Amino acid sequence: MKPLAIFIVVISSALPSGARANGDPLSETYIDRILFPNPYAHIPAQCYVETSAGTQNACQYCHTDGLAKRHFGNNTPQAGSSIVLGNLQTEYAFAALHYPYVVNGSVTPWTNTLFPKKLRAEVEKSGHDPDAWDMAAYVRQDNWSAAFAKRPGSAKYWDAGVKDPFRLFPGLDPADLPADADGFVRSSKQENAFFKDRAGYNTGWRAINFVPYGIFTPLTGSVSGIYIRLPEKFMKNDHGEFDGHIYSANLDLLARVIQDRLGKVYPDHYLGRARDVEVVPGTYPLETEFAHPLHYVDVTADGSADAPSPFPGSRARRVKEIRYMYKFHPFNPYYGGADVKEEEGPARVGKGEGWIDNGAGWLLAGYIEDARGDLRPQTPSELVQCVGCHSGNGPQDDIAYEEFTSGTGNTIDSTWAFPRQLAGAPGWGEMDVMGYTRTGHGPRTQRPDPINRTLGKGEFHHFLETVVGASLYGDMPASVEAFMDTRIRKDRGYSADWPALDTRSAESFLAVQRTRQTLMKELTKRGEHLDVNGHISGALLFPPEAQALEAARGYRQVVVTQRYDFGKDVFPQTPVTLRYFRTRDTAFTHQDGRAYKPGEVITDREIDTDPKSLTYGIGITPTLLGNNPDSPALVDYEPLLDFPNIR
Numbered sequence: 001m002k003p004l005a006i007f008i009v010v011i012s013s014a015l016p017s018g019a020r021a022n023g024d025p026l027s028e029t030y031i032d033r034i035l036f037p038n039p040y041a042h043i044p045a046q047c048y049v050e051t052s053a054g055t056q057n058a059c060q061y062c063h064t065d066g067l068a069k070r071h072f073g074n075n076t077p078q079a080g081s082s083i084v085l086g087n088l089q090t091e092y093a094f095a096a097l098h099y100p101y102v103v104n105g106s107v108t109p110w111t112n113t114l115f116p117k118k119l120r121a122e123v124e125k126s127g128h129d130p131d132a133w134d135m136a137a138y139v140r141q142d143n144w145s146a147a148f149a150k151r152p153g154s155a156k157y158w159d160a161g162v163k164d165p166f167r168l169f170p171g172l173d174p175a176d177l178p179a180d181a182d183g184f185v186r187s188s189k190q191e192n193a194f195f196k197d198r199a200g201y202n203t204g205w206r207a208i209n210f211v212p213y214g215i216f217t218p219l220t221g222s223v224s225g226i227y228i229r230l231p232e233k234f235m236k237n238d239h240g241e242f243d244g245h246i247y248s249a250n251l252d253l254l255a256r257v258i259q260d261r262l263g264k265v266y267p268d269h270y271l272g273r274a275r276d277v278e279v280v281p282g283t284y285p286l287e288t289e290f291a292h293p294l295h296y297v298d299v300t301a302d303g304s305a306d307a308p309s310p311f312p313g314s315r316a317r318r319v320k321e322i323r324y325m326y327k328f329h330p331f332n333p334y335y336g337g338a339d340v341k342e343e344e345g346p347a348r349v350g351k352g353e354g355w356i357d358n359g360a361g362w363l364l365a366g367y368i369e370d371a372r373g374d375l376r377p378q379t380p381s382e383l384v385q386c387v388g389c390h391s392g393n394g395p396q397d398d399i400a401y402e403e404f405t406s407g408t409g410n411t412i413d414s415t416w417a418f419p420r421q422l423a424g425a426p427g428w429g430e431m432d433v434m435g436y437t438r439t440g441h442g443p444r445t446q447r448p449d450p451i452n453r454t455l456g457k458g459e460f461h462h463f464l465e466t467v468v469g470a471s472l473y474g475d476m477p478a479s480v481e482a483f484m485d486t487r488i489r490k491d492r493g494y495s496a497d498w499p500a501l502d503t504r505s506a507e508s509f510l511a512v513q514r515t516r517q518t519l520m521k522e523l524t525k526r527g528e529h530l531d532v533n534g535h536i537s538g539a540l541l542f543p544p545e546a547q548a549l550e551a552a553r554g555y556r557q558v559v560v561t562q563r564y565d566f567g568k569d570v571f572p573q574t575p576v577t578l579r580y581f582r583t584r585d586t587a588f589t590h591q592d593g594r595a596y597k598p599g600e601v602i603t604d605r606e607i608d609t610d611p612k613s614l615t616y617g618i619g620i621t622p623t624l625l626g627n628n629p630d631s632p633a634l635v636d637y638e639p640l641l642d643f644p645n646i647r
Contacts, residue, residue: 023161026353026363029380030346030401034102036381037565038109042388042406043094045110045567046472049577050602052513053586054628056474056577057466061213062389062408063088066454066636068337072260073282073412073419075337076392079635082338089633090626092605092619095343099617106591106619107604112558112567114574114601123557130557135549138373138556139296139316140308144174147322147367147375155192155203158289158326165377168355168365170291170324172205172227178310179207183428184244185227194235195242202244204229205291206251209429210420211450211641214463214471218297218314218433218542219480221551221569225295225315225431226417230254231287236273246272255427257281258418260640283413284327290415292323296555297548302438303430313433314542320555320568322375323386324365331361331394331413341393345404349380356383359405360392362414369559382564390414410639422447423643434536443538449530451642459641460536461524466631468517470540473569474577479547483539487528488519495522501576503599509581517630574601588621 033039051057065081067074080087094105112119123130147169153160155171176187185207186200187193193201208226216224234250237243250270256262262281270277270285277285296316303312310317348357354377355365364386366378378386391407391414412419421427426447435446449458470480481498488498499515502508523529531537543551554570580596582588588606589595596602605621626633 023159024163026159026167026350026355028357029349029351030403031349031351031380032346033381033384033404034097036347036384038381038384039097039102040095040105040109041381041384041565042404043105044385044388045108045113045569047094048092048108048110048602049472049474049575050579050581051623051625052468052474052577052581053510053583054624054626055510055513055517055631056468057089057625057631057634058214058469058472058474059089059623059625060466060634060637061463061472061639062410064409064635064637066409066638067282067412068333068409069636071282071333073258073333074392074407074409075333075335075394076341076407076409077338078409079633081635084338084341087633087635089635090623092621092623093615094605094607094619096607096617097344104591104607104617104619106607106621108578108602109565110567110569112563113569113571114567114578114603116554116570116573119557119561119563119570122561122563126561128557128560130553133553133556135552135556136298139298139318139549139552141373142174142317143369143373143375144293144317144319144322148173148175156194158287163353165352165354166367167353168324168326168350168363169367170227170289170322170365172203172229172291176203176205178312178430179205179227181429182425183207183209183430194232195244197244202235202247204232204235204247206428207430208418209422209427209431210417211422211459212420212433213416213639214467214469216294217471218299218436218548219477219540220471221297221548221555222320223295223297223313223315223431223433224417225293225311227291228418229289229291230285231274233273234270234277234285238272238275240273243272250274251428253279254284255418255421258284258412258415259421282333283331284415286327286330288325288327290323290325290418292321292325292417293319294321294323295319296552297543299438299443299542299545299548302436303432304438311430313431313436314548315431318373319375320369321378322367325390325414326363326365327361327413328363329361329394329396331392333392336392336394338393340395340402340405341407342402342405345402347380347384347387348399348401348403349383351380352377354378354383356380356387357399357403358387358391358414359396359403360394360407360414361396362390364390368564371560371562373559378564385564389416410637412639416639419639420641422450433541436538436542443542444531445535445538445541447536448534449536451644452638453640453642454636454638458524460529460540464529464540465517465521465524466634468513468520469577473575475571475575477543477547479539479544483537484519484523488523494519503576503579503581506581506583506598509576509598510583514630578602586622586624586627
């Protein structure tokens with residue numbers, strides 16, 4: 001018998017009351033995720049890739065123990081130190097909701113990514129011809145301003161306080177962007193600002209320039225902007241007056257709090273009127289806000305005056321999504337954690353209001369393109385994808401149900417970007433992807449490879465060596481293949497020429513991947529992932545214009561079909577790391593016992609089929625990480641960086 005789905009609407013006293021005392025409170029709905037098209041949307045598509053017999057370890061960038069071991073903004077150890085969570089680097093231990101009544105998570109749900117031809121067929125069935133789309137014109141259209149205009153109430157309030165689908169759309173007016181040189185967003189409209197400083201009307205928002213993970217470099221088809229705003233009292237001095245210096249000092253102090261740079265002696269409290277707020281390493285103050293526009297890639301957007309986009313870093317004018325976070329409940333990484341992780345709990349959402357509770361003290365809201373390209377609130381099922389990456393496990397004792405929680409081992413108080421902020425003045429400004437400039441000789445960056453603080457070596461250096469790819473899919477776009485092919489040559493002193501992938505058999509494929517791993521380490525040892533100035537080579541971060549537009553064309557197929565529940569990442573063909581290349585000694589079968597053929601798309605993996613087992617229905621297939629002495633599973637990767645050449 002199928003379990004009853006939970007679908008309850010209540011008014012929650014636990015949620016904040018909004019902008020005004022007389023404002024309409026947020027309403028909450030609990031929904032059992034088995035009602036969603038993709039019950040496992042919190043497990044990203046990247047988690048389903050193969051590791052090429054242990055030579056490609058993208059898993060470490062989410063599933064680690066380091067931060068959680070020392071309770072620094074994280075309580076979700078996922079690389080073996082928790083019996084409850086296990087080691088998600090070494091095993092595809094995908095969840096199983098209400099198994100066997102509901103399909104298990106080891107059946108890959110991301111069909112757009114697995115089968116791009118099937119997606120294309122759906123597009124054509126709806127009457128669209130993707131080849132006829134003018135993608136350059138599309139990515140240069142502004143869809144943010146129209147969405148912001150739908151937001152009711154004052155931009156100074158986190159919540160408009162009225163029943164409206166756009167009530168939690170972030171109060172960041174795109175007309176006020178880009179931010180000024182000091183990172184502050186100032187407006188020509190006094191009503192958008194909290195106070196006037198020497199440079200103009202200050203909205204309280206400040207841009208953060210950070211080092212992206214492999215998931216959001218322009219090569220992947222998306223690039224982010226990040227903006228933070230603290231509550232009003234952080235902007236005021238001891239006399240209750242707005243004070244830009246106090247606000248800057250509080251933001252700088254928060255950066256040290258989140259980036260583990262406080263040292264042994266640090267202030268107990270924030271400054272000015274925020275002196276009643278305790279400094280807690282690794283956690284944000286209540287009512288912190290983040291606005292996160294996720295842009296299409298436009299390689300002509302380099303921050304120059306004549307570019308078609310006002311944003312730097314190849315950030316197109318058009319956005320794929322506008323994302324928002326608001327911290328409404330304390331998160332204590334010493335409290336809760338793995339023992340209270342609730343995989344089967346219902347999602348706690350604002351149905352029709354576009355938000356979800358992440359289970360660790362934050363409300364997440366998201367606005368995504370409708371079929372015409374205008375922004376709309378995300379559905380509850382689409383919002384579950386946000387929780388997979390932005391969450392932790394912090395019980396809220398005053399809510400109606402134990403809602404579902406997720407999280408990774410590498411977020412700090414549910415966030416990714418601020419912990420990876422550039423040091424000093426460069427860190428307060430528009431996200432520019434390591435200082436992107438467009439030249440006649442190709443893309444250029446203006447910054448060196450930042451040092452990973454734990455590993456003591458360059459972050460991108462480590463990424464290339466361990467992922468042996470350009471993104472967390474472990475893939476190599478055509479432009480990166482060409483980059484490697486021109487540099488990694490035996491006649492230039494390498495041990496071999498850069499080999500093309502050989503997919504004729506598992507043995508031939510894995511032999512090439514082992515060679516590629518060796519050659520990639522030779523490349524980084526020689527420093528040839530850097531340009532002549534010691535900066536990260538632009539070809540490893542930015543696509544050629546034609547390649548960027550084709551990636552946008554692929555994503556727009558998801559937009560016109562509105563099939564976000566089945567994957568946002570669309571490739572020209574199924575990535576090779578989502579295909580089966582295992583030898584007999586490491587083989588696994590389909591869940592029905594059928595053998596995989598070499599090169600077959602992996603649609604499912606083996607699970608625990610013992611009804612008496614505590615892990616009944618959960619995935620048991622080994623990833624093979626840790627089996628390769630040249631690329632062992634790395635349990636304590638941390639995302640914290642040093643910038644010795646930036647002050």
